[in-house]
Amino acid sequence: MTGNEAMAEAAIRAGCRAYFGYPITPQNEILEYMAGHIPAVGGAFIQAESEIAAINMCYGASAAGVRTMTSSSSPGISLKMEGISYLAGADLPCVIINVARGGPGLGNIAPAQGDYFQATKGGGHGDYRMIVLGPATIAEAIELVMLAFDLADKYRVPVMVLSDGMLGQMMEPIMLPEPVDPTLLPAKPWALSGARGRDPNVVTSYFIDPGDLNRINTQRQSRYHQIEENEIRYRETETSDATIIIVAYGAVARIARTVVVMARSQGIKLGLVQPITLWPFPYAPLRALSSQVNTILTVEMSAGQMVEDVRLAVADRAKTPFYGELGGLVPTPKDILREVKRNVS
Amino acid sequence: MATLWTGISMEESFVFAGFGGQGVILTGKLLAQAGADYGLQVTWLPSYGPEMRGGTANCTVILSNEPIGSPVVDNPTALVAMNLPSLDRFEKTVAKAGTILINSSLVARPTERDDVRVLNVPANDIAVSLGNSQAANMVALGAIIKATGIISLELIKSTMVRMLSHKDSANLIAVNQQALEAGYSAL
Amino acid sequence: MSVNMDNMVKVFERPRSLTDAQFSYCPGCHHGLVTRIIAHTIDELGIQDRAVVVTPVGCSVIMYEWFRCDGIQAAHGRACAVATGIKRVNPNLIVFTYQGDGDLAAIGTAESIHAANRGENITVVFINNQIYGMTGGQMAPTTVVGQRTTSCPNGRNAQIAGYPIRFAEVIAQLDAPVYVTRQALYDQKRIMAASRAIKKAFQCQVEGRGYSLVEILTNCPTNWRMSPVEANSHLMNEVIRTFPLGDFVDRD
Numbered sequence: 068m069t070g071n072e073a074m075a076e077a078a079i080r081a082g083c084r085a086y087f088g089y090p091i092t093p094q095n096e097i098l099e100y101m102a103g104h105i106p107a108v109g110g111a112f113i114q115a116e117s118e119i120a121a122i123n124m125c126y127g128a129s130a131a132g133v134r135t136m137t138s139s140s141s142p143g144i145s146l147k148m149e150g151i152s153y154l155a156g157a158d159l160p161c162v163i164i165n166v167a168r169g170g171p172g173l174g175n176i177a178p179a180q181g182d183y184f185q186a187t188k189g190g191g192h193g194d195y196r197m198i199v200l201g202p203a204t205i206a207e208a209i210e211l212v213m214l215a216f217d218l219a220d221k222y223r224v225p226v227m228v229l230s231d232g233m234l235g236q237m238m239e240p241i242m243l244p245e246p247v248d249p250t251l252l253p254a255k256p257w258a259l260s261g262a263r264g265r266d267p268n269v270v271t272s273y274f275i276d277p278g279d280l281n282r283i284n285t286q287r288q289s290r291y292h293q294i295e296e297n298e299i300r301y302r303e304t305e306t307s308d309a310t311i312i313i314v315a316y317g318a319v320a321r322i323a324r325t326v327v328v329m330a331r332s333q334g335i336k337l338g339l340v341q342p343i344t345l346w347p348f349p350y351a352p353l354r355a356l357s358s359q360v361n362t363i364l365t366v367e368m369s370a371g372q373m374v375e376d377v378r379l380a381v382a383d384r385a386k387t388p389f390y391g392e393l394g395g396l397v398p399t400p401k402d403i404l405r406e407v408k409r410n411v412s
Numbered sequence: 413m414a415t416l417w418t419g420i421s422m423e424e425s426f427v428f429a430g431f432g433g434q435g436v437i438l439t440g441k442l443l444a445q446a447g448a449d450y451g452l453q454v455t456w457l458p459s460y461g462p463e464m465r466g467g468t469a470n471c472t473v474i475l476s477n478e479p480i481g482s483p484v485v486d487n488p489t490a491l492v493a494m495n496l497p498s499l500d501r502f503e504k505t506v507a508k509a510g511t512i513l514i515n516s517s518l519v520a521r522p523t524e525r526d527d528v529r530v531l532n533v534p535a536n537d538i539a540v541s542l543g544n545s546q547a548a549n550m551v552a553l554g555a556i557i558k559a560t561g562i563i564s565l566e567l568i569k570s571t572m573v574r575m576l577s578h579k580d581s582a583n584l585i586a587v588n589q590q591a592l593e594a595g596y597s598a599l
Numbered sequence: 600m601s602v603n604m605d606n607m608v609k610v611f612e613r614p615r616s617l618t619d620a621q622f623s624y625c626p627g628c629h630h631g632l633v634t635r636i637i638a639h640t641i642d643e644l645g646i647q648d649r650a651v652v653v654t655p656v657g658c659s660v661i662m663y664e665w666f667r668c669d670g671i672q673a674a675h676g677r678a679c680a681v682a683t684g685i686k687r688v689n690p691n692l693i694v695f696t697y698q699g700d701g702d703l704a705a706i707g708t709a710e711s712i713h714a715a716n717r718g719e720n721i722t723v724v725f726i727n728n729q730i731y732g733m734t735g736g737q738m739a740p741t742t743v744v745g746q747r748t749t750s751c752p753n754g755r756n757a758q759i760a761g762y763p764i765r766f767a768e769v770i771a772q773l774d775a776p777v778y779v780t781r782q783a784l785y786d787q788k789r790i791m792a793a794s795r796a797i798k799k800a801f802q803c804q805v806e807g808r809g810y811s812l813v814e815i816l817t818n819c820p821t822n823w824r825m826s827p828v829e830a831n832s833h834l835m836n837e838v839i840r841t842f843p844l845g846d847f848v849d850r851d
Contacts, residue, residue, distance in 0.1 A: 085688050111687035115680070116713035123677035123710065127653075127684025130671050131692070135684075153674050237483055238441070238456040240448040259669040259685060261692055263648035269663045271654075271672035324481030401486040 070205045071096035071235040073243075074164055074228065075104070077212035078136050082249035083162070084110035085128035085135040087121040089143060092176045093232035094166035097138040118143040122150030122163075129159040130270040132258030134216050134249060138164035140232070141182050142173060145190075151225050152191030156272025158257075158287070160219030162212065164228045166235040169395035177395025178232035178318055183372035186229050187346040194284055196291045198226040198298065199345040201316040203324075205239050211343070213244060218298060220253070222290055229345060231368070233318040233397060300343040301352055305331065309338030311362040311411055314353065314377050316342050318397065319366050325400045330407055337407055345373070353380035362386045362410050366403055369393065386410070423476030424562050425485045427502050428549075430494025430515075432469045435549035439492070440471035443553065446563050446571040447475040455483035468497050475562055490560055492552050493519060494535070513556050515548065531559055531599065538594050547591035554595025565596050614638035616647045620664045627827025629784045629817035630658055633726065633793075634665060637697070640798045641668065644805060650693045651685055653678045655702040658732045662697055676707025679714035682721045693804055695722040700741040701731050704766045711766075718775030718809040722800045725766060725814040727781075729838065736822030740764045743841045748822075763841055767814040771847035778803050778811035779848035783839065785818075785831040796846075808850075816842055 068076070075097045078086070086101040088094075098114065105112045111128065115121035121137045129135040139147060144165045154161050167182045169175040184190075186199045198218050202208035208230060215226040259268055274280040302320075305327050306312060315323045320341035330337035340356065342349050357363060363385050365374035374389045381387050390406040392398045426443060428436040437458050444456035458471040472488065474480050487507040493499035494515045503523055506512055511529045514522075517536035533555045535548040550572075557563045569589055576585050616638040624630045641647050650668040654660055656675035663670025669692075673681040678696035686694045696703075703711045703725050714721065730748055731737040737750040741763045745754040755763075767781045778800055782793035793815055800811035816838055818830035825833060 085684065087684065111684075113683065113687065113717070116709050119677065120680040120710050120713065123674060123680035124684035124687075126673070126677075127671070127681035127686075128688045129684075130681075131685045131689045133688040135688075149674055150677070157672070233457065233483070236458055238444060239454060239480070239483075259651050259671060259692070260689065261649035261651070262668050267663070267667060268669045269671070271663065271670075273660055273672050275661070322482035322484055326482075328481065397484050399484050399486045400482050 068241065069096050069236055069238050070208055070230065071166060072100045073205050073241055074138075074208050074212050074230070075100035076243060077209040078162065078216070079105055079108060079110070080244055080246040081134065081213045081216040082247040082252055083134045083136045083216065084108065084249055085125070085133045086110065087113050087115050087124035087128070087137050089115050089118045089121050089139065091140045091143045093168060093235050094138050094140045094164065096235070097164060097166070118146035119149065122147040122154075125161050126150055126154055126157070126159060129154065129161045130157070130259050132255040132260060134160075134220070134252070136162040136164065138166065140166045140168045140176075141170045141179070144182060144185065148185070148191040151197060152193050152195060153272050154225040155191070155195035155197065156193060157270050158223040159225070159270065160223055161225045162215045162219055162228065163225060164212070164230060167229060167231045175395045176232060178234075178368060178397055179395050180231060180317060180319065180368040180372070181370070182229065183345065183367070183369060186227050187348070187376075194288070196224070196294070196346060198222070198224060198294060198347075199229050200226065201229050201343060201345050202234060203317055203320040203341060205234065205237070205241050207343070208234060209241060209243065222294055224290070224294070229317065231318050295347040298344060299347050299349050299351075301349040302341040302343060303352070304339040304341070306338035306340065306356060308336055310336045310360055311364065311407060312338045312340055312356060312360050313364050313366055313403070313407070314340045314342070314373070315366045316345060316373060319368060322398060322400055323366060323403060326403045326407065329400060329404050335407060335411055342373070348376045348380075350376070350380040353377060354384075357381040357384040360385055362388065364406060364410055365389045366398065366406070367391045368395075368397065423474055423478065423480070424490065424560055425488040426473040426490045426492065426556070427470055427485070427488040427505075428473070428492045428494070429468065429470035429498030429502055430549070434469070434494045435546070436469050436492070436494055437471050439549040439553050440473045442568065442572055442575060443475070443557070443563065444473045445575060446568050447473070449571050450563060450567060452477060453480050455480050457483040468501070470498065470502075490556060492556055494549065494552065495519060496521070499523065511556070511559050513552055513559065515552060517548070529559070531555060533595065533598050535595065538598060539591055542587060542590050542594060544587045544591070547587050550588045550591035551595035551598070554592035555598055558596045558599050565592065568592055614642045616641040616650070616667050618665055618667050622665060623661065624658060625821045627818070627820045627830065628658075629728070629815070630726065632784050632790065633724065633815055633817065634659070634662065636794045636797050637695070637724065638666060639794070640801050641666070643798065644801055646693045646801070646805065649691060650695070653682045653685070653694065653696040655696070655698040656733075657699040657702055659697055659699070659726070660733070676702050676705070677710055678702065678707065679719070679721070679723065680710040683714050683717070683719050686719060686721055690720070693722075693801065695724060695801070695804075697724045697726070699726045699732065700728065700739040704740045704764050712770070712773075715770045715776050715810050715812065716773050720804055720807055720809050722804050723810070723812045724797065724800075725812060726817050727766070727814055727842065728817040728819040729763070730819050730822050732819050732822055736819075741766075741842075743838060765842060767812060767847050770812050775810055776812060776848050777809045777850045778846075780812070780846045781814040781816065781842060781844050783816040783834060783844055785834045816844070
């Protein structure tokens with residue numbers, strides 16, 4: 068099972084019963100897996116006419132109360148941004164997988180992390196936030212897809228799993244979790260189910276009166292604050308005695324795990340912090356570590372996007388160099404070790 | 413198995429490379445699956461997209477008794493080069509004391525490395541002699557597992573039978589079994 | 600003088616499917632008529648407790664406040680995709696979209712055509728008033744050649760802006776739709792015919808037969824800069840020359 072197929076299966080096991088997508092490399096295996104498997108559990112599948120249509124089908128299916136997912140890769144995610152803003156504005160849960168590739172524009176189909184800003188800082192219009200989860204292994208991808216559905220329902224927000232082409236295409240042994248029975252999930256009294264014996268339910272992001280929109284948006288922001296308080300996730304490796312730390316997420320984080328072993332064998336006290344929630348970002352743990360170490364090196368497959376959050380956390384308490392590969396090049400363990408050594412000496 | 417840097421973990425990393433259509437992606441997948449069946453940690457990382465369709469294809473397989481961090485490898489311990497462009501591209505990357513298997517049916521030149529073990533296996537010729545030139549990849553796989561000793565022939569064969577059992581071709585399975593055996597005994 | 604109410608028969612009342620909220624349409628606008636006809640249809644078919652209105656971006660954006668049924672607001676042009684998502688996961692719901700010409704036939708062309716082509720079991724009510732109403736009277740994909748709007752002040756020039764799209768005819772080319780019609784509301788006879796068409800389109804869905812589209816030629820006195828009476832004559836004498844009325848698909 069490839070990473071893409073594993074994420075699709077995890078979604079079904081999380082109780083996802085509606086999937087809408089559009090072909091784009093390197094995420095086609097999710098669409099194809101869903102086409103073959105979600106109807107078997109009574110779920111809805113449509114290969115939509117566009118990513119825009121797909122995300123809006125999600126908007127409808129989610130409003131009808133069903134666990135809903137779409138997936139795409141970077142250029143297609145750009146098209147989904149309209150729908151993501153509407154999902155956020157109408158307080159609808161939805162899971163979006165981005166198997167990211169090189170950009171901007173058509174870019175290429177190689178693994179990349181150039182969509183961090185788009186995912187974590189907006190991308191769509193308006194005052195909204197989206198929970199963004201960055202898996203580094205297929206096992207984490209499965210776990211985070213399951214978590215994504217729970218968080219989406221709990222906070223009524225869109226949640227993105229920000230993967231990349233490497234994780235999507237590769238294989239490694241996995242354990243699949245027990246399936247969730249969607250009929251046993253908490254009820255959604257706000258869903259569109261027909262106004263029988265109750266007042267009509269309305270799903271909308273439209274509030275013409277500025278006072279109303281201000282009130283709704285303020286309530287939503289307080290939900291975002293709860294998410295920041297409760298849901299920050301990250302993984303530390305060998306940080307307790309570290310003098311230098313790498314911060315990396317996704318595919319780069321797992322490559323960096325190998326670099327930690329390599330560096331320590333050469334006497335370099337290297338540690339690793341892998342943010343798992345990219346929003347909310349683990350500012351506090353990085354701030355805490357920043358007074359212990361000399362250097363916090365951010366490594367990304369981009370020109371430097373997450374590094375801005377790292378620098379916000381660290382301020383001037385430690386050096387915050389950046390190393391990135393662009394265009395879909397994946398840094399190898401040796402590449403990263405070279406950057407570590409450059410910053411140690 | 414090779415010892416990695418510190419002795420903390422033991423792992424073997426393979427690059428299978430060839431023309432699209434030579435079956436290198438499937439070959440790597442089979443080795444990875446066999447490794448997983450054996451209880452090892454494994455990763456399988458393919459090249460994908462346009463490369464798959466007619467150009468060069470390759471995949472990286474890591475087998476280890478420790479959790480695997482990077483699926484990307486700077487210096488594989490074994491290279492299976494099914495054609496000349498693959499040898500050209502990956503020859504220099506192979507780790508010292510590693511193994512290079514050259515499909516000598518299609519690659520005329522010798523390797524320029526003198527610090528690795530070189531195996532010249534006429535995989536296509538052997539496959540043709542078995543009646544199916546498409547099985548050259550299995551010949552190469554049989555040879556490389558013998559050379560590295562990481563997985564037994566029996567395990568590879570049984571994994572292959574399971575992976576191909578959904579394709580209704582007993583013939584295909586028989587040919588592939590013969591090819592694995594022939595590659596294994598070609599060394 | 601007192602009237603004995605007991606002896607009187609009520610022949611006209613507010614549809615039960617309408618809330619008490621006031622429409623926000625301009626005086627003389629046909630939108631209000633269509634909204635009322637739909638509510639009456641929902642009453643007649645007894646589907647108020649399973650109807651879902653998908654509202655567009657346009658003058659009817661807050662339609663969900665007027666219907667006493669579940670409602671959802673869709674992004675501009677995406678109503679048919681939203682309706683598809685709802686209907687596919689809960690086929691028991693009666694899902695209809697209400698969309699203007701900009702929403703359905705410009706920004707939402709892809710979603711509108713593909714929902715029809717898949718034969719989604721939904722009802723699409725298409726308000727063709729040949730202009731963008733809510734944004735202040737710009738050219739629509741349905742604006743007739745020569746018609747002045749704020750974004751074609753000298754009249755629509757086909758050399759620059761192309762010709763008005765006859766969307767019902769476009770949809771009628773597809774294999775899946777079961778009922779496609781164009782109606783108008785400029786006189787009592789047309790209003791009755793349009794009511795029957797809307798009812799039929801909803802019935803198609805209730806019976807599980809598939810996709811139906813009711814295109815309705817309507818006016819926009821405000822942005823046409825006409826009185827309601829002038830607007831009606833304009834529809835009757837001019838607009839129907841571009842947009843002929845009638846059924847284009849009526850499959851059994």
